[in-house]
Amino acid sequence: MWRRLLYCLQMPVQMRMQLFLLQAEAVANSMTISAAAQEAGVGVETIRYYERRGLIRQPPSKGGYRQYPESTIRQLRFIRESQRLGFSLTEIEELLALAGAEDTTCGDVCSATEHKLAEVRGRIATLQRLEHELEAMLCAKDCAAPKRDCKLLEALSPPKERADCSHGCH
Amino acid sequence: MWRRLLYCLQMPVQMRMQLFLLQAEAVANSMTISAAAQEAGVGVETIRYYERRGLIRQPPSKGGYRQYPESTIRQLRFIRESQRLGFSLTEIEELLALAGAEDTTCGDVCSATEHKLAEVRGRIATLQRLEHELEAMLCAKDCAAPKRDCKLLEALSPPKERADCSHGCH
DNA sequence: ATAGGGTCCGTACCGTGGTACGGAGTCAAG
DNA sequence: CTTGACTCCGTACCACGGTACGGACCCTAT
Structure with missing residues (x-):
C-alpha cells in the first residue's frame, strides 16, 4: 500500500490528477505481476504460462512491465475456481470463449x-x-x-x- | 492363437520337434516380444519400457532377441490388472518387490x-x-x-x- | 550513485505412462 | 541370396500444468 502511494507521488502531475479522481478500487487497478499472483493465489510463472496459452490476454505494459487490471485478477480467480471443479485448462479456455462470445446463451x-x-x-x-x-x-x-x-x-x-x-x- | 500356430509352423524343424513334445502351456514357453505383447495385451514398446523401468527383469536373449518365458507374461498380466485397480507403476514396483521378497507376509x-x-x-x-x-x-x-x-x-x-x-x- | 529486489524473455525441465522414429542387425522362407 | 518381417537400441516426442534457470533490464530506497 505504501509502495503504491509513493509510486503515485512520483508520477507526472497529469497522471496524479487522474488517479486522484478515482476511487480506492481503481487505485488497485493496476498491479505488477507478483501482486496479481498474490491476489489471485497463483504463482508468477503460472500467470505468464496462462498468458502464453492465451487463457488471459496480455495486459498493457508500462516500461516493459505488465500492469494487470482488476478484471484479469477476476479472470484468474475464475480459472482457479473452474480448475477446482475439475475443468482442465483447455475446457476453461472454452468456457472463457463462451463467456466472451456475443451470442452465447x-x-x-x-x-x-x-x-x-x-x-x-x-x-x-x-x-x-x-x-x-x-x-x-x-x-x-x-x-x-x-x-x-x-x-x-x-x-x-x-x-x-x-x-x-x-x-x-x- | 492362429498367429502362434502359424508361428510354430514357420519354425525350423528342430525347434518344431521340440515343441511337438511339449504341452500346450510349454509351447508358449518362449516367445518373441511381439508374441508376449499380444499375449499380455500390451504394446511391444510398453514391454521394453517396463524393462527399462525395471518392472520386469530382462529375459534370456537368443541372438540378441528377447525370449520371454511364461512367467513374464503372467507378470505383465499382473501389472495390467494392478493398473486397472488404480495402482501406479511405482506402486506396482513395490508390490512386485513384496511378492519377490522372502520375508513378506x-x-x-x-x-x-x-x-x-x-x-x-x-x-x-x-x-x-x-x-x-x-x-x-x-x-x-x-x-x-x-x-x-x-x-x-x-x-x-x-x-x-x-x-x-x-x-x-x- | 548504487544496491537490492522485481521483472523480462526464452528455454529447459519435472512426473506419468507410454508412443514414434530411424538405422542397423537378425531370422526364416522361397 | 534375396526379400520381407521382425527386432534391436537410443533418442525424441506426446499430454498436462506448471516450475526453474540465467542473463539482461528496470524500479525504488538510501
Whole structure:
C-alpha cells in the first residue's frame, strides 16, 4: 500500500490528477505481476504460462512491465475456481470463449456443466467399482500367512486363477 | 492363437520337434516380444519400457532377441490388472518387490491394499463434493437467458459474488 | 550513485505412462 | 541370396500444468 502511494507521488502531475479522481478500487487497478499472483493465489510463472496459452490476454505494459487490471485478477480467480471443479485448462479456455462470445446463451454454459457433471459421475462410478474390488480382495485376507499363500497376490492375477471371495464377507 | 500356430509352423524343424513334445502351456514357453505383447495385451514398446523401468527383469536373449518365458507374461498380466485397480507403476514396483521378497507376509500386501482403498475412497469423496457443487450450479439455471444473466458463469466466480442457490432445488 | 529486489524473455525441465522414429542387425522362407 | 518381417537400441516426442534457470533490464530506497 505504501509502495503504491509513493509510486503515485512520483508520477507526472497529469497522471496524479487522474488517479486522484478515482476511487480506492481503481487505485488497485493496476498491479505488477507478483501482486496479481498474490491476489489471485497463483504463482508468477503460472500467470505468464496462462498468458502464453492465451487463457488471459496480455495486459498493457508500462516500461516493459505488465500492469494487470482488476478484471484479469477476476479472470484468474475464475480459472482457479473452474480448475477446482475439475475443468482442465483447455475446457476453461472454452468456457472463457463462451463467456466472451456475443451470442452465447446461458444454455451453452449449462450444457458444458452438464457434460462435466456426467464425466464426474462416470469417474465416481469407476472408482466405486474399484472400491468394491479392493474390499473384496481384503475380505479374503489372512494377514499372518506367509506370502506363499497370500490371497491378495493371487487376487491380482488374471481372472482364471483368481481366488473366489464368496463367503459372505463385506 | 492362429498367429502362434502359424508361428510354430514357420519354425525350423528342430525347434518344431521340440515343441511337438511339449504341452500346450510349454509351447508358449518362449516367445518373441511381439508374441508376449499380444499375449499380455500390451504394446511391444510398453514391454521394453517396463524393462527399462525395471518392472520386469530382462529375459534370456537368443541372438540378441528377447525370449520371454511364461512367467513374464503372467507378470505383465499382473501389472495390467494392478493398473486397472488404480495402482501406479511405482506402486506396482513395490508390490512386485513384496511378492519377490522372502520375508513378506500377506499382511504387507494387505496393508498396501488398504492404503490404496483409503486413497480411492478419498478420491470418491472429493468427486462427490464436486458433483454436488455442479448440481447446485445447474439448479440455478435459466437456459434461455442471454449470457449476461448467466447464473453459471456467476457461480464460477469467487464466493463473494456467487449467486445463492437456496430455493429448494435438488 | 548504487544496491537490492522485481521483472523480462526464452528455454529447459519435472512426473506419468507410454508412443514414434530411424538405422542397423537378425531370422526364416522361397 | 534375396526379400520381407521382425527386432534391436537410443533418442525424441506426446499430454498436462506448471516450475526453474540465467542473463539482461528496470524500479525504488538510501
